[in-house]
Amino acid sequence: MTEPGAWSSSSDERDVKAARLVALTAEIAPAPVDLASWERVVSASRRTRDWRLVPAFAAAVLSGVLLVLWLKPVTKTVEVAAPEAPVLVASANASWAQQPSGVVRLEAGRLSVQRATAGRVVLETPHATLEASRSRFLAEVTAGGTTLVVQEGEVLLRAKDVTRVVKAGETLVWPPTPSIPEPLSQVAATTPVCDAVVGDRLECLRLEAKGDGLLAQAALYELGVLELKQGNRADALAAWTTSVSRFPAGVLHPEVRLALLVELTKERRFTEALSVAREFERVCADDPRLGDVQALRHSLER
């Protein structure tokens, strides 16, 4: 852009008016300046900083800081009572110990936390880890697993890759009993033994079992079935164990082994059940129920 022309030569009336006003103002001469004022300029420019103000400034800053600190609300240290330690009560036969870290290790038997305090309890068993605070609970460790009964609050159970929250009033057994495949629970049909006995069939079967041969094998199997029906699982297991040891390759040995496997599993005697399952897989490799046994074994191993 080049220099604009004279403002007053504009064709716009407003411009002309404004230019006239500005020109009138521009014609005003400046008021003379007293040249003596130069001395004031010189003295003002020589004026240096007054260093005496530095300590005064520092003192003012310090006072300000002290005032702020003085006015600052004082935070009182509140004594927080340490959480009351939980009361642990172990049964007479319990095997347990408290580690330096505070973790309680329960190997066998029963241990109960009897006071719901804020103190955190960590209880390790061979099967899981239990964590709780402000809770009352009971833990029992057997060969079959850990039984947890929560009376108040809640308990966190951690196993290999599982975490469960057990609340007051709930009971949990860990590891859980694996589901038993249906084909393994079926009772096999055997040679009729003591079927015609009107009186004590149990006694008849016991007598027959003392014999030898096919009848004795059938009697031992039936004896276990009958004992189980009557609620005597231990006697049933004893009869079948005897059968396996006396007739390991008998006619009914697959049925006897399966019955043992199922009942030991139900009894939560997982170690023995595993042993029976492995033995079955070894000696009954052609059995059509082999796949079900393997599935159950996998569940038990988990």
Place this chain on the structure above:
Amino acid sequence: MAMESELSPAEAVRRLYVAHAAELRLGAARLAGRDLDPDDLLQEVFMVALRKPADVLTADSPKAWLYGVAVKVAASRRRTAKVRRFFGLDDVAEVASPESPTRTMEQRDASKRVEQVLSKLSDKKREVLVLFELQGLPGEEIAAALQIPLKTVWTRLFHARKEFAAELARLEVIEQRTSGVTEERRHD
């Protein structure tokens, strides 16, 4: 400048003071506004010159250099005054007019109106308009003072004139309305 080089820097600046003080005082007052003390502004401009004598004395146009400082001082004072007004600390003291007492009544009224309109312009336009139209500085010196290209000076001047004229017209309309005097009544 050859003569000035033989003088001490302070004496050279003093001569600039003698030569331009009155004009700069008026210019600084027009840039800063009527409420600020023109003597203070002038003093501050020459204090800067005394601190930097080499800069002012070796400048192509010492006058333009001094006007450049005056522009910055005025802008700074205007900002400070604005803040003080915001906090209610503004105490307007009676200040001596930088204009000649021999001015006519018409010139005085015109000056007041110009000041009123200038206060509505932005700093950049106000600076160029004051320096060119009121202080009579050539474009090259304004460019040197404001440290901007010459073309920018002309562009700003063009827009400043337009805004000034529009603002003046607007003020007159407002005054007519508030005074109750209209063109029609005048005709009556």
